[in-house]
């Protein structure tokens with residue numbers, strides 16, 4: 249299959265700490281790493297690792313960070329013909345504090361990812377793809393939003409499957425505004441925090457009901473240690489998490505989930521089966537350091553399918 253992936257590309261600065269520091273406090277880090285990241289880059293790397301042809305539309309600065317940010321997508325053969333270089337803004341970077349058990353807190357500097365130039369988008373780019381996978385960070389604002397809106401429009405015109413992954417920062421920054429742009433997407437994927445923040449609901453079931461009322465009938469909701477919930481017009485099902493013991497860093501686990509889910513749906517799997525495979529992909533991704541430290545391969549998913 250061929251995927252057109254649109255989203256942020258970044259360098260992640262990971263600090264492994266015992267806990268999140270209080271204001272004014274300085275705490276030591278057990279380990280610090282610089283790794284390629286960003287939801288767009290990670291979705292693209294995971295889909296390519298699963299054996300797909302992937303075109304990545306993203307934007308980086310003309311700086312040394314760009315090489316690191318793109319190192320993994322290059323390794324796995326992602327097609328970068330739609331990648332843009334920004335002479336005025338630095339490559340996006342994200343400070344990530346990871347606590348024991350893999351949970352994390354992030355501070356992001358958007359940089360070039362916000363400035364994807366819509367004048368460089370051509371609807372015919374979508375002719376080369378079977379599906380659009382979009383990180384909603386692109387819809388938060390700036391020129392990237394216009395680029396993303398045009399890509400969504402082109403994909404809708406072609407009646408191509410669209411997978412849109414929300415992202416906590418995107419929900420916090422743009423809230424319900426995101427939904428305006430995402431009407432009619434095939435699948436909306438998010439985590440529990442994003443669902444509650446987006447809908448103002450106080451429980452998962454209330455959040456799902458609100459999205460359903462607004463016409464979003466196909467949802468995949470990542471509920472971390474609980475697994476995920478898949479919602480279709482026929483009903484809702486909670487899929488147990490895949491048990492893995494050596495979780496070290498949950499950065500990018502949600503992107504691995506989304507990539508595996510899109511892969512499975514396009515391969516003809518039923519939504520429940522796709523969510524089961526995606527649970528496995530998300531769990532395995534959390535056993536690697538950094539968003540792209542553990543890329544998922546088809547053989548990994550066969551373990552769950554078998």
Ligand SMILES: OC[C@H]1O[C@H](O)[C@H](O)[C@@H]1O
Nearest residue numbers: 258285286287342500539
């Ligand atoms: O989706 C994972 C990504 O979110 C943040 O934007 C980090 O860059 C991280 O790599």
